[in-house]
Amino acid sequence: MLPGRPRNPRLAQLAEQIRRMQRRGAAPRVASGLPALDAALDGGFVTAAVHELVAAAAGAAAHSLALRVAARAANRDRWVLYIDTPQDLYPPALAQLGVSLARLLVVRPWRAGDALWVCEQALQCRAVAAVVLPLRSVDALASRRLQLAAEAGRSLGLLVRSDERGGPTFAATRLRCEPLRAARHTRRMRVTVLKQQEGAPGEPFVVEWPDAPDSVPAHAVPADRAGAARRLASG
Amino acid sequence: MRRILCLHMPYLPTERARRDGWPADSAAAAARPLVLTRPVGAAQVVEKVCPRAAAAGIRPGVTLGQAHALAPGLVALPDDPARDRLVLDRLARWALRLSPQVQAVAPDTLLVDITGCQLLFGGEANIARQAVAGLASQGFEAYAAIADTVGAAWALAITSSPAGAWNASAAVHLAPPGQTSAALAPLPPRGLRIEPHVVERLDQLGVRKIGDLLMLPRAALPARFGSQLVLRLQQALGEVYEGVASLQPDEPPAARTVFEAPIADLRAIRAAAEELLSRIFAQLQRRALALRQLDCVLYYERIPPRVLALGLARASRAQQHVARLLAERLEQVDLTGGQAVDDSASAPCGLDAGRIVSGVQRFDPTPGLTGLLLVARATSRWRPGQGALFEPTEPGADESLGVLIDRLAARLGPGAVLRPRLVDDHQPELAFRYEQESAGIGGQKESRSGTLTRSRRAARTDSAAGERPATAAPDPSQEALARLPRPVRLLARPVPIRAIALVPDGPPTWIACRGREYPLADAAGPERIETGWWRGPDVRRDYFRVTTEQGEQFWIFHDTAARTWFLHGYFA
Numbered sequence: 001m002l003p004g005r006p007r008n009p010r011l012a013q014l015a016e017q018i019r020r021m022q023r024r025g026a027a028p029r030v031a032s033g034l035p036a037l038d039a040a041l042d043g044g045f046v047t048a049a050v051h052e053l054v055a056a057a058a059g060a061a062a063h064s065l066a067l068r069v070a071a072r073a074a075n076r077d078r079w080v081l082y083i084d085t086p087q088d089l090y091p092p093a094l095a096q097l098g099v100s101l102a103r104l105l106v107v108r109p110w111r112a113g114d115a116l117w118v119c120e121q122a123l124q125c126r127a128v129a130a131v132v133l134p135l136r137s138v139d140a141l142a143s144r145r146l147q148l149a150a151e152a153g154r155s156l157g158l159l160v161r162s163d164e165r166g167g168p169t170f171a172a173t174r175l176r177c178e179p180l181r182a183a184r185h186t187r188r189m190r191v192t193v194l195k196q197q198e199g200a201p202g203e204p205f206v207v208e209w210p211d212a213p214d215s216v217p218a219h220a221v222p223a224d225r226a227g228a229a230r231r232l233a234s235g
Numbered sequence: 236m237r238r239i240l241c242l243h244m245p246y247l248p249t250e251r252a253r254r255d256g257w258p259a260d261s262a263a264a265a266a267r268p269l270v271l272t273r274p275v276g277a278a279q280v281v282e283k284v285c286p287r288a289a290a291a292g293i294r295p296g297v298t299l300g301q302a303h304a305l306a307p308g309l310v311a312l313p314d315d316p317a318r319d320r321l322v323l324d325r326l327a328r329w330a331l332r333l334s335p336q337v338q339a340v341a342p343d344t345l346l347v348d349i350t351g352c353q354l355l356f357g358g359e360a361n362i363a364r365q366a367v368a369g370l371a372s373q374g375f376e377a378y379a380a381i382a383d384t385v386g387a388a389w390a391l392a393i394t395s396s397p398a399g400a401w402n403a404s405a406a407v408h409l410a411p412p413g414q415t416s417a418a419l420a421p422l423p424p425r426g427l428r429i430e431p432h433v434v435e436r437l438d439q440l441g442v443r444k445i446g447d448l449l450m451l452p453r454a455a456l457p458a459r460f461g462s463q464l465v466l467r468l469q470q471a472l473g474e475v476y477e478g479v480a481s482l483q484p485d486e487p488p489a490a491r492t493v494f495e496a497p498i499a500d501l502r503a504i505r506a507a508a509e510e511l512l513s514r515i516f517a518q519l520q521r522r523a524l525a526l527r528q529l530d531c532v533l534y535y536e537r538i539p540p541r542v543l544a545l546g547l548a549r550a551s552r553a554q555q556h557v558a559r560l561l562a563e564r565l566e567q568v569d570l571t572g573g574q575a576v577d578d579s580a581s582a583p584c585g586l587d588a589g590r591i592v593s594g595v596q597r598f599d600p601t602p603g604l605t606g607l608l609l610v611a612r613a614t615s616r617w618r619p620g621q622g623a624l625f626e627p628t629e630p631g632a633d634e635s636l637g638v639l640i641d642r643l644a645a646r647l648g649p650g651a652v653l654r655p656r657l658v659d660d661h662q663p664e665l666a667f668r669y670e671q672e673s674a675g676i677g678g679q680k681e682s683r684s685g686t687l688t689r690s691r692r693a694a695r696t697d698s699a700a701g702e703r704p705a706t707a708a709p710d711p712s713q714e715a716l717a718r719l720p721r722p723v724r725l726l727a728r729p730v731p732i733r734a735i736a737l738v739p740d741g742p743p744t745w746i747a748c749r750g751r752e753y754p755l756a757d758a759a760g761p762e763r764i765e766t767g768w769w770r771g772p773d774v775r776r777d778y779f780r781v782t783t784e785q786g787e788q789f790w791i792f793h794d795t796a797a798r799t800w801f802l803h804g805y806f807a
Contacts (some may be wrong), residue, residue, distance in 0.1 A: 055807075059787025063723045063807035079636060090725035090804060091655035091667040097723070105672060107643055107654045118643055127636035179786030181756050185720075187806070188786065211720065 020151065030073040030130075030156060032065070034207050040193055041173065047070055049172035050123075050146045050157035052138075054164045054194070060179040061187040063134065064097055065207075066158040070130035071099040072154045081105045081122045085115045085134065096211075099218045116142050117174035123149035123157050130156040143169035172197045176204075185211045236412050238359060240333070240347040240477065241388035242366055243378045243395075246324075246344040249285035250375050252312045264419045267307045271314040272299050274295040282314040286376075305330040317340065317532050317540065317608060324486055324527070326370065333362055338480045344392070347384055348479040363407040382410035385418055385479065386471030390426030390445070416472055418423050419448030427467045444552065445471075488518035497536050497603025499571045501568040504604060508565065509558050511609045516554045525550035528613035533568065534606035543568065546649065548672060549637030550615045556638055573604030598626060640672055662766055662774055664725065670673070680692045688718045719762065720780045722804030729801035732791065742779055746791065753783040780806070 029044035038044050045051050055062035064159075070080045078201040080099060082089055083107050095101055107122075109115045115133060120129045123146060138159060147170040150157045182188035191219065192204040244250075249269050272279040291306035303309050312500035320341055327339035331355075336348035348544035349362055356362045363379040370377040380391030389504035391408040410418035419426075422445050425434045437460070444449050448468065456465050471477040489513040491595050498504055508531065519526060527550045531543040551557065566587075644652045653669035660666050732748035742758035761777035776792040783789070 028744075049786045057785065057787045058724075058805045058807060059789050061782065067723065068548050087624055087656075087803075088403060088723070088724045088726055090663075090722055092663075093656065093721040093725075094655075096721060098794070099658065104655060106655055107469055107647070108651045108653065110649050113725075114647060121639060121642055125639040127639065133269065178611070179783075179788070181782055181784070181786040184757065184759055187788075 020055045030069055032069050032081055033072065034090065034209055036205050037191060037207050040191070040205060041196070041204055045073075045156060045158075046197070047073065047156050048142065048151045048154045050159060050170070052159045052161055052169065052171040052174040053177055054161045055176060055177040055179075056162060057179050058162075058166065060177050062130075062160050062177040065177065065189070066123055066132045066207075067094060067097050067099055070132050070156065070158060071097060073160050074100070074103055074129035074172050077127075079105055079127055080101050081107060081118075081128050081131045083115050083118050083122075083131065083133040084108045085112065116146070119157065120145055122153075123155045124153040125155070126157050128151055130158060131196075132158045132160065134160040134162070135159055137166040138169055140169055140224065143171060147171070171195065178207065182208065187211050214228050237348065237350045238353070238412070239383070239385050240349045240359075240363060240366065240379050241382075241385070241387040241392040242330070242345040242347065242370065243389075243392040244343045244345075244370065244375050245378070246376055247323065248283045248314065248316075248319050251287075251319055253285070253314070254374050255318065256587070262642075262652075267308045267310050269312065270292070270302055271300070271312045271385070271544065272311050273314045273539050274535075277537075279311065279312075281298060308406045315540065315543070317610075319343075321486070321489070322609075326373070326375065328486070329369070329373070333366055336479045336481050344389070346388070346479045349381070358406060360409060363409075367407060376697055380408040380410070382418060383412060383415045384471055384473045385474075385477045386427065386467060387415045389428060390419060390422050390471060392421045392707055394426040412466060412669070416449065419471060420444060420449065424448055427462050427464070427471060429467055430461070431465055436460065462697055485762065488515050488522070488524070489609065489612065490518075491513040491606070491608040493534075493606040496602065498606050501570060501604040504570060504607070505562050505565060507607055508561055508609070511607060512554060512558055512561065514551070515609055516557075517610055519552065519614065519617075520788075523617050524614040525552050525617040526557060526613075527551075527615050528611070528660070529557060529561070530610045530612045531564070532608040533570070533604050536603065536605050544553065544612070545645065546613075546641075546668055547637070548640040548644070550617070551641075552617060553638075557643065560645040563642070567646070570604055604703070641645075661764055663721070663778075664727075685691075718761070720790070720806070722788075722806045724807045725790075725804040726802065729792070729803045732800050734791070734793075734800040736793075740777065740795065742801070743781065743791070743793075746781065746789075746800070746802075753785075753789075754785070755780075755781050756784050756786075757782040764792075778803070 028047050029042075030047060031038050031044035032041075053062045067080075067082070070082075074080045080103060082104065085108070087108055089106060091101060091104075091106075094104065107118050109118055110133065115135060116138075116196055119131050119133045122128045138161065146157050146159075149155075159171070173193065176192040176194055178190045178192075180188040180190050186208055187210075188206060188208045190204050191207050193202045195201060237306075247272055252271055253269055266287075268291055269285040269498070270281045270288050270293060271283040273282040274280075281293060281295055281297050281299060281302050284293050288302070288306055288309065291301045291309075293309075295306050297305075298312055323339045323341060323345070325341065327345055329335050330337045330345055330347055332349045334349045334352045338346040340346060347366070352362060353359045356365065359381050363381055367377050367379050378392050378395050380388045380395060381390055382388040388411055391410060395408050411511060416751060423443060423446055424437050424496060425431075427445065437443075437448070442451070445468075453468075455469075466475065481495055492507055492511060494507070515526075515529070527547055529545040529547075529567045531545060533541045533543065535541070543561075545557070545560055545564060547557070547560075562746055640652055649671050652672045654672045655667055656670055657667050658665060728749060732746050734743040734747075735745040736743045738763075742760060744755050744758070746753050746755060758781045759781045760779035761780075764774065764778060766774040766778045773796060775795045778790060778792045781789050789802055790804035790806065791800060791802050794801060
């Protein structure tokens, strides 16, 4: 053993744990481009972590939000991976959300267990910026594995859950998304931060964005509040 | 004038087996009839017969027991098409001494373009004679024919080889230059490389010779016999060009092992496979190649060999990566001799794979693999990247994506890893397609996403009042697309729902789907989508994007022909 290193394996383990936590603190954040959400999340979604979006209603815009964030996480040379277990993703809509189809992989596993395996493998891969996985629920063990994989690959895991029930998980944040009636060509949802790594869960707040024409590739736009506001006003 | 030599070796499989499975010294054994068998269930079925066995009356398709009854001294060996293919490739390389243009056509034929080579051999008949003699000295009986076209040479060679009778004389057939149709006329149509059922139909109509066929009006043939017949006829007559593909000069790197006794233990097989793999990679290294597809052939005692094809998304030299993929595939295969547990992506969700396997295993008393063959089926030139001097090189972003794709495809099947492409079609469920992202392509398929579907709108867009102009969109096709609302999730099959609309054909105010009722707050539309009558089932739909009182958004449509409402997608 090298001198200067702690001899106690338990101590070494704790030191490694602290180092890992410090690394996570330094991880960059991906802004969603939605001011209220970014403010509540202290700047955006932390990379190298797994986030959960809980939406019980099928017609809420949770998938759209996840894909929006994934598109912003991917820059020109990294990929977005969508795990399409229900086999109903509609790619033409993704182009409207700003996801570059040239940098999108769709994986269609047949079994739920395979979906989690695919997610873990993809999160570990350096070429993948974000993985979007719709699923019903996730248990603590699977969540831990996904979190470690995201740390290894410095990637962003976005789980879109349809069922809020279930035990605690290792996700960095968990958001509840509830649909709200909106004017035409906008999407609105009430977001509640159920869990956050730093800071307490907050009050529900309203997020609104214009629906389709994010025609400029999302990653080319900085967190552009003025532009979003202008688009809202014009709609 | 092109001249093509066709060498047909009708008994190649049995002759190959005789050479492989048998020490040549026992002359008595060499004179015994030989059949190659394929296990079908518990029985062994004769697949290929040698001339002596054929003379004894044994035909492919009878069981081994019946064959033994017909020919007492019979020898039976397992059929092995993969080995036949390797031997044929080797013979094709041997034939390069005749001409630089040689093509091996599985299972038993070589095509040689001998245009201009006649002078070197003293006449084309000499080339053919040398070829037949050379193949005979290697133990293969060949029938040769020379003609102006591939099709004609093929027809002459195939029809000259006696079906059953064994005579090595008169093994060369020549069609003099320019007399192709005269040479073809007396031959039976089966020489034309057409489907057996077409031959049968021609025979029923009394067309027993190609000459008879030539007299029929050509324009009427495709409707009765399919377009292939006319194409083959034109190719044989030289009206349509058909070339001899040049041979890939090197045989693919391959490694093979035979086990002493059948093995079903995954660890032992994996160890053997890794040993073979390191031999393959040593060959790749020597020849500066990178692997793109690996075929792993599993030999069983009782059932035909299985081929596991392992395609790589990117050409690779990483042996560990390939070893891991191979191990992944081997885990999914039932090594005891049943079917693969997870052979293809077509297995529906929740299928009880174990039950199927046990059903197959019923008649398999001695389980296990008897041998293993690895072939680097597709390779490409290795272009090494620049390595770093001091640090261990980290694989580039793209390469590591290739590794990921390979791993996913190895476990889930190649049909599960997909790249979406937009298709210019205004029927929503046809506006995109998936391409498989595996087996050696990819990387070059970028830059298409900019050209998005220009969705043609079949008819009116009544919602113009509520439609706002798209914000500054640089690309007009983007603009067109952006104005059409599309849901993130589209149901593969629209779900019938109940709906109430105040006006017939107007926007609905209330819907009930999947056991729940939704009063609607808003319905944007209609967007009418119609397809042309020439596309089969008529599609006439009015799409609405509806918002429920709770704020959920659905994509529903009114089938104006059937007067029913359907849920088609979720703005999820």
